[in-house]
Amino acid sequence: MTKKPWISLSGIGLFAVLLLTVAPLVLSDHWLNNLGKYCCWAIAAVGIGLAWGRGGMLVMGQGVFFALGAYAMAMHLTLETAGDRVPGFMVLYDPLAPLPMFWEPFRSAGFTLAAIVLLPVVVAGILGYALFKRRVKGAYFAILTQALAVALATLISSTIRETGGDTGLSDFKYFFGFVLNDPANRLMVYLIVAALLIVCLLVVWQFYRSRFGELLIATRDAEERVRFLGYDPANVKLVAFVVSALMASIGGAMFVPIVGIITPAEIGAAASILMIAGVALGGRASLFGPALGAIAVGWGQSSLGSTWPDGWTYILGLLFIVVILFLPNGLSSLPARFMRRARPKPPEPPAPAIAAVELEEVRS
Amino acid sequence: MDALIAPLLNGSAQGALLLLAALGLSLTFGQMGVINMAHGEFLMIGAFAAYLVQQVITASNLSIPVALPVAFVVAGLFGLVLEVTIIRRMYRRPLDTLLVTVGVGLILQQAALQIFPSQGVPVEKPRWLDGQLTVLGYNWPLRQLFTILLATACVAALSAWLKYTSFGRRIRATVHNRDLAETSGISTRTIDRLTFFVGSGLAGVAGVAASLIGGTNSQMGAQYIIPAFLVVAAGGIGQLKGTIVAAWAVGVALAFFAYWTTGSLAQVLAFILVIVFLQVRPQGLFTVRTRSLA
Numbered sequence: 001m002t003k004k005p006w007i008s009l010s011g012i013g014l015f016a017v018l019l020l021t022v023a024p025l026v027l028s029d030h031w032l033n034n035l036g037k038y039c040c041w042a043i044a045a046v047g048i049g050l051a052w053g054r055g056g057m058l059v060m061g062q063g064v065f066f067a068l069g070a071y072a073m074a075m076h077l078t079l080e081t082a083g084d085r086v087p088g089f090m091v092l093y094d095p096l097a098p099l100p101m102f103w104e105p106f107r108s109a110g111f112t113l114a115a116i117v118l119l120p121v122v123v124a125g126i127l128g129y130a131l132f133k134r135r136v137k138g139a140y141f142a143i144l145t146q147a148l149a150v151a152l153a154t155l156i157s158s159t160i161r162e163t164g165g166d167t168g169l170s171d172f173k174y175f176f177g178f179v180l181n182d183p184a185n186r187l188m189v190y191l192i193v194a195a196l197l198i199v200c201l202l203v204v205w206q207f208y209r210s211r212f213g214e215l216l217i218a219t220r221d222a223e224e225r226v227r228f229l230g231y232d233p234a235n236v237k238l239v240a241f242v243v244s245a246l247m248a249s250i251g252g253a254m255f256v257p258i259v260g261i262i263t264p265a266e267i268g269a270a271a272s273i274l275m276i277a278g279v280a281l282g283g284r285a286s287l288f289g290p291a292l293g294a295i296a297v298g299w300g301q302s303s304l305g306s307t308w309p310d311g312w313t314y315i316l317g318l319l320f321i322v323v324i325l326f327l328p329n330g331l332s333s334l335p336a337r338f339m340r341r342a343r344p345k346p347p348e349p350p351a352p353a354i355a356a357v358e359l360e361e362v363r364s
Numbered sequence: 365m366d367a368l369i370a371p372l373l374n375g376s377a378q379g380a381l382l383l384l385a386a387l388g389l390s391l392t393f394g395q396m397g398v399i400n401m402a403h404g405e406f407l408m409i410g411a412f413a414a415y416l417v418q419q420v421i422t423a424s425n426l427s428i429p430v431a432l433p434v435a436f437v438v439a440g441l442f443g444l445v446l447e448v449t450i451i452r453r454m455y456r457r458p459l460d461t462l463l464v465t466v467g468v469g470l471i472l473q474q475a476a477l478q479i480f481p482s483q484g485v486p487v488e489k490p491r492w493l494d495g496q497l498t499v500l501g502y503n504w505p506l507r508q509l510f511t512i513l514l515a516t517a518c519v520a521a522l523s524a525w526l527k528y529t530s531f532g533r534r535i536r537a538t539v540h541n542r543d544l545a546e547t548s549g550i551s552t553r554t555i556d557r558l559t560f561f562v563g564s565g566l567a568g569v570a571g572v573a574a575s576l577i578g579g580t581n582s583q584m585g586a587q588y589i590i591p592a593f594l595v596v597a598a599g600g601i602g603q604l605k606g607t608i609v610a611a612w613a614v615g616v617a618l619a620f621f622a623y624w625t626t627g628s629l630a631q632v633l634a635f636i637l638v639i640v641f642l643q644v645r646p647q648g649l650f651t652v653r654t655r656s657l658a
Binding site: 056058130134135136138139140142143144146147148150151152154155157158269273276280310313314316317318319320321324325328 | 393397399450453454457458459460462463464466467468469470471473474477478586590593594597626628629631632635636638639642643646
């Protein structure tokens with residue numbers, strides 16, 4: 001991929017044309033809105049691809065950052081809908097309840113947008129710095145991030161007065177001054193999501209072909225060697241983790257105006273794992289795999305998941321088993337596999353992942 | 365006094381349950397470096413096995429003692445099948461194993477949801493667990509004491525088995541140095557399978573204990589897996605005593621937090637506590653000193 005950058009770049013261009021011009025012309029309003037929802041997950045998935053596929057950090061709790069963006073946006077939209085009054089769901093429990101302190105700044109659109117960007121950066125920065133500097137990695141890192149997602153979902157569920165609890169935040173009427181019911185404005189929101197997805201793809205494309213991208217892969221495959229070469233792997237991982245958190249937050253923020261509701265179920269352990277499923281299916285380390293996989297899984301979730309929920313759970317479970325067992329690099333590795341079968345085999349380079357494991361074993 | 369005794373005793377029972385759930389996890393993680401996310405579902409299988417035993421042996425006084433070994437074997441067999449079919453193929457990809465077992469867990473949960481009533485099944489408590497014990501003025505339910513005794517018995521049996529039998533010696537050898545164990549003529553593949561059977565079986569036993577305390581339904585496993593793993597992480601890998609102390613500490617902390625705040629906030633606080641603790645000691649409470657760089 002790094003050899004011919006224009007191939008990937010024209011791929012992104014094609015994708016942009018499809019999402020930004022073809023889809024709005026072809027799809028009905030309902031499906032366009034659904035596609036917008038999948039794009040939100042795809043934005044988060046692109047970040048997961050960066051952190052997990054390229055960086056080797058299995059982020060199982062991206063729901064946390066998805067939630068930061070989503071709830072920041074949802075609080076602003078709720079306040080915008082409520083106007084000068086206290087949001088309806090709060091009045092339900094106590095008619096005289098004042099607005100909680102932390103809601104107040106979200107009245108400002110500027111603060112909300114800044115929070116959507118800065119909150120995940122700060123949280124992921126602190127968390128990542130603490131964990132990576134202490135060399136917490138592998139399964140520990142994965143489970144800790146998942147534990148955070150569980151903890152946050154539980155926290156939101158239990159603070160029904162402040163965050164709406166399990167019913168979440170919904171019934172938004174305005175989006176930064178635009179009436180959300182208007183089809184033209186819904187199209188605008190969709191176009192913003194699609195454009196953001198393209199921007200995220202461009203960002204990772206630039207990352208992947210930069211020296212940082214090489215360093216990230218080196219850290220994934222042989223962290224000790226990177227350390228011996230004089231780099232600090234913790235910093236490399238930290239950058240990738242923060243960027244992926246930021247993308248999850250942006251996806252979450254756009255999820256709110258598109259779907260119209262955010263609940264703890266959308267950010268908890270199950271939701272975080274669903275985000276991973278798309279990335280694994282598409283191909284974790286590829287450029288387009290995570291986004292396309294997330295769109296596919298999102299489509300399955302909203303079509304099969306509602307018409308045949310039992311079967312969908314089995315399919316999802318089997319997807320994890322089959323894809324990861326037999327196709328660790330996802331569907332995007334299939335073309336290359338067939339090409340290799342058609343051509344005579346070139347001598348195989350030593351697999352760095354195995355070497356890293358061997359190094360690990362020598363040490364333990 | 366009550367404010368101190370009640371959370372302490374309740375927390376100890378909760379810790380014992382966590383310990384039972386974490387024992388098997390610690391065993392398989394310590395030996396094979398494999399995180400089995402379906403471990404919680406094995407716990408669920410144990411609980412449903414207890415329910416099924418009660419359908420055959422209706423006298424609840426007798427059925428629970430029978431259910432314990434049955435749950436051990438049934439959950440163990442599920443684990444064995446998982447090891448033979450999937451996990452052994454992914455020996456060098458521990459992180460991927462974690463995700464594959466997430467898929468296995470999803471399927472097992474859904475299967476349980478369809479086989480059994482979705483609201484769960486009642487597991488009858490034996491009459492000899494109905495009573496209460498008065499400890500310093502606090503009426504302590506006997507089934508909590510039973511959980512603690514069961515956990516103690518399992519720990520004792522496991523550590524004796526690891527220490528005195530030849531299988532146990534081979535497991536310890538494999539944990540310490542897989543390659544050296546292999547060169548000494550130990551079939552590490554057989555040992556892996558055995559460890560997985562025993563580890564999963566312990567989850568089944570934990571399931572029986574859990575069914576006596578909470579509800580028995582398809583979701584019950586999911587709520588144990590994360591706390592159980594945090595216990596393993598905080599205790600240190602391959603360290604029985606670390607797991608014991610960590611489980612007890614997390615259980616008691618949960619109970620005190622719940623006493624001071626609410627149940628759900630307690631979980632959040634306990635998670636944060638463990639994460640902060642791992643900052644101080646990333647290798648867990650007790651560690652085998654190695655010259656490893658990690």
